[in-house]
Amino acid sequence: MSIDVSQSSPAAALSFRRASRADDASCAHCPLRRMAHFQAVNAAELAMIESLKQAEFEYDAHTLLVQEGQSDGPLYTLLEGWAFRFKTLTDGRRQILDFLQPGDFIGLQQKMSDAANHGVRAMTAVRLCSFARDALWTLHREMPSLGYDLTWLAAHSEAHVDENLLSVGRRTARERVAALLLMLHVRAAAQDPAAARHGVLMPLTQQHIADAMGLSLVHINRTLRQLSQAGLYHSTSAGHVRLPDLAALAALAKLRWPLKLAPRPLI
Amino acid sequence: MSIDVSQSSPAAALSFRRASRADDASCAHCPLRRMAHFQAVNAAELAMIESLKQAEFEYDAHTLLVQEGQSDGPLYTLLEGWAFRFKTLTDGRRQILDFLQPGDFIGLQQKMSDAANHGVRAMTAVRLCSFARDALWTLHREMPSLGYDLTWLAAHSEAHVDENLLSVGRRTARERVAALLLMLHVRAAAQDPAAARHGVLMPLTQQHIADAMGLSLVHINRTLRQLSQAGLYHSTSAGHVRLPDLAALAALAKLRWPLKLAPRPLI
DNA sequence: CGATGTATTGACCAGCTTCAAGTAACGTGG
DNA sequence: CCACGTTACTTGAAGCTGGTCAATACATCG
Numbered sequence: 001m002s003i004d005v006s007q008s009s010p011a012a013a014l015s016f017r018r019a020s021r022a023d024d025a026s027c028a029h030c031p032l033r034r035m036a037h038f039q040a041v042n043a044a045e046l047a048m049i050e051s052l053k054q055a056e057f058e059y060d061a062h063t064l065l066v067q068e069g070q071s072d073g074p075l076y077t078l079l080e081g082w083a084f085r086f087k088t089l090t091d092g093r094r095q096i097l098d099f100l101q102p103g104d105f106i107g108l109q110q111k112m113s114d115a116a117n118h119g120v121r122a123m124t125a126v127r128l129c130s131f132a133r134d135a136l137w138t139l140h141r142e143m144p145s146l147g148y149d150l151t152w153l154a155a156h157s158e159a160h161v162d163e164n165l166l167s168v169g170r171r172t173a174r175e176r177v178a179a180l181l182l183m184l185h186v187r188a189a190a191q192d193p194a195a196a197r198h199g200v201l202m203p204l205t206q207q208h209i210a211d212a213m214g215l216s217l218v219h220i221n222r223t224l225r226q227l228s229q230a231g232l233y234h235s236t237s238a239g240h241v242r243l244p245d246l247a248a249l250a251a252l253a254k255l256r257w258p259l260k261l262a263p264r265p266l267i
Numbered sequence: 268m269s270i271d272v273s274q275s276s277p278a279a280a281l282s283f284r285r286a287s288r289a290d291d292a293s294c295a296h297c298p299l300r301r302m303a304h305f306q307a308v309n310a311a312e313l314a315m316i317e318s319l320k321q322a323e324f325e326y327d328a329h330t331l332l333v334q335e336g337q338s339d340g341p342l343y344t345l346l347e348g349w350a351f352r353f354k355t356l357t358d359g360r361r362q363i364l365d366f367l368q369p370g371d372f373i374g375l376q377q378k379m380s381d382a383a384n385h386g387v388r389a390m391t392a393v394r395l396c397s398f399a400r401d402a403l404w405t406l407h408r409e410m411p412s413l414g415y416d417l418t419w420l421a422a423h424s425e426a427h428v429d430e431n432l433l434s435v436g437r438r439t440a441r442e443r444v445a446a447l448l449l450m451l452h453v454r455a456a457a458q459d460p461a462a463a464r465h466g467v468l469m470p471l472t473q474q475h476i477a478d479a480m481g482l483s484l485v486h487i488n489r490t491l492r493q494l495s496q497a498g499l500y501h502s503t504s505a506g507h508v509r510l511p512d513l514a515a516l517a518a519l520a521k522l523r524w525p526l527k528l529a530p531r532p533l534i
Numbered sequence: 535c536g537a538t539g540t541a542t543t544g545a546c547c548a549g550c551t552t553c554a555a556g557t558a559a560c561g562t563g564g
Numbered sequence: 565c566c567a568c569g570t571t572a573c574t575t576g577a578a579g580c581t582g583g584t585c586a587a588t589a590c591a592t593c594g
Contacts (some may be wrong), residue, residue, distance in 0.1 A: 069523075078298045087433045087522035095436040097429050112422040113529060118429055140411040148407045154421035155379040158428060162364050162385055165432045166354045169362040169481030173582070205540065206542060214436030216583055246453070254356035256336075264378060440550075472572065483551050488574060504559095 010210070027053060030129075030266075032079065032103055037190045038266040039149075047142045052135040057128045059185050065128070066107060066120035073116050075135055077267060086211070087118045096212035098160040099204075101122075101187055103266050105153050111136050124203045134138035135203040149265035156264070168214040171253065172188055176213040177223045179253035181233060183242050190261050199234070199242030279296050294320060297396075297533075299346065299370055304457045305533040306416075312388060315410045316534055319402040324395045326402035331388035332395070339382050342402055343373040344534060348393035349470050353478070363479035365427040366390075366471075368454055372420050378403050380449045391470045406534070423531070435481040438520065440490045443480040448500060448522035452510050457528050466501070466509030 032038060041049070052088045056079070059065065066073045068088060083100040097118060100106065104158070106128070110116035140147030167176045169252060184204070190197035210220045227233040232249050234242040243249055250257035292457040294317045299305055308316070323346070326332065333340045335355060350367040364385060367373065373395070377383035399405070407414035430450060434443045451471070456463035477487045499516050501509040510516055517524035 093437040095433045111420040128288045140415045144407040155376040158425035170360040
C-alpha cells in the first residue's frame, strides 16, 4: 500500500520559491511555440493569450501545485519540467492519474467545478505560466478558436487517463510498465525528436510508476529488472531512459502501434 | 480474463433499428430539460442547439454505437437509457471506462482526434439525439457559452474516469464495488430524486461491474454477495438496486462524502 | 559523516483469477 | 405447452500474480 505522506512533510511544504515575471516572458518568444509538436497560432490568438497571462513562476521539485479539494485554484500552462495529477483515498492511498509534460494545461478540470477533485505535484523543478482566474471563460467568449482548443485539451487529457485505466484494469504488471514507458517515451520524444535517438529524459522514480500503475514499489522493481534483462529497457543515471525496441514493447503491452501524436494546441 | 467477443456476434451486429425523427422532437420540449439536474439555457442557446440537431435514433440494447478506431464517428446526446465507453487490448481484453446516462454527450473526445480511441456500447435500449458533424466547432464559434459547456462536459467526463482509475488502482475489490455502486446511484438518483427513495434502476450485469473495476466476474459475484449480507446492497429483479446505507458504503469505499453533483449543461 | 531518498532482493502469503460445474430465468419455436 | 438455447448468476477448488515485511546497498547532500 502506497501512502502519500508528502503533504504533511515540512520539506515539501517549504520547498517552493517564486520568480517574478522574467524579462522576456512574452508568449511570442516562448520556446515551446517553436516546436513542431505544437499547433501554430495566429497573431490575434497570440495577443489574446498574452493578455491573459499573468506571470511566470518557478517551483522546486516535489512542490504541491494544486491541492486536492482546493477551491479557486490556479490556472497554469506547464512550460518546463514534469508534474503529475493524482487522487488519494481518505486513508491516504495515492493513485497517479497521469503525467504532465511541457505544454500541458493545469487547472482546467478544477475550474469547471467548485473544487479540485485531484491534486497536482511537481516531479522536477517546474516553470509555469499563470493565467487570470476567469481566463477560461474569456478565451471562449473572445476567441472561440482558443475555446475550441480548451475542449481539445480536456478531451485529450481524458484520453491519457483512459489509456491508464485500461492498463491498470486489464494489463498484467509487465504489460502495464511496458505501456507506460512507451506512452511517456513517445510524448517525451515528440518534444525533442532529435535528442530522442539516444534515449529520453524521464524523471520517474519507481514509486511514481507504482502509483500510476496500481502496483507496489517492490513489484515495479522486479518488473523493470525483467524488462531490462529482456533488453527492452535501459536506464542510465539521472533518469535517462532508452527503449531499444519500441515495437517489441508495444507488442508486449498489447498496445495499438504505431502511435502517432497529433500536434497539440498550446495556450 | 474478460474477452469482448460481442463485436463479432451476429446478434449484436443486427440488433439495431432506427427511428426517424419523432413528431415532437423539438429541444424545447425535451423532457430532460425539465429536470433540475440540468442547467437552464436561454432562448438563443436553445435555438442554436435545435439548429444543429439532425434526428433522433433508437437502438436496441447491446448495440455498438461507436466502434473503437472509427474515424468520423457520430455525435450524440444520450436521451434515454444507459451506455458505456470502453477500450480493448489487441488480444480482446476489455476495460469499461465509464457509464453514460441520459444527458451525457457521446463522441466529443473522438471528434477531437482523427479516430475514436474508445468504443461506446448501449446497455439498454437507447434514444439518441444526433448532431451535425461540425456541430462542435459551430457551437464554439456561434455560441461561446455552449462552447464553454462542451469544455465543462469534457472535464467532468474525465472526472468520472479519474474516479474509476483511483478505484481500479488503489481500492480493494470490496471498496471498488462499493464506490462504483455509490457513484452510479448518486448519478441515477439525481435524474429522478423522488423515485430514488425506494431504490434506483441500474441496468448493470455483474460482467459490467467486473469490466469496469478490473476484476473477474466470479470475484464480483462473491463481493456483491458480501455486501448484500452486510445489508449494504439489495437488488430486486430487473436491475432495481437499493443501497440502504449510503454513508456506510462511502466509508467502506474510502470515498469523500457526501458527494454533491453540480447541475450539468445539456446540449 | 550521518541523514535521507532511491533501488534491490528474499521469504512468505493473501487476494484474486481461473477452471469447472451447476442453477435460475426468460424467450422462442415446434 | 414443453423443449431448447441463451444469458445471467452462483459456488467450490486450486493456484498464480502481485502484496507485504524486512533487510541491505547505494547515492547525494548539507
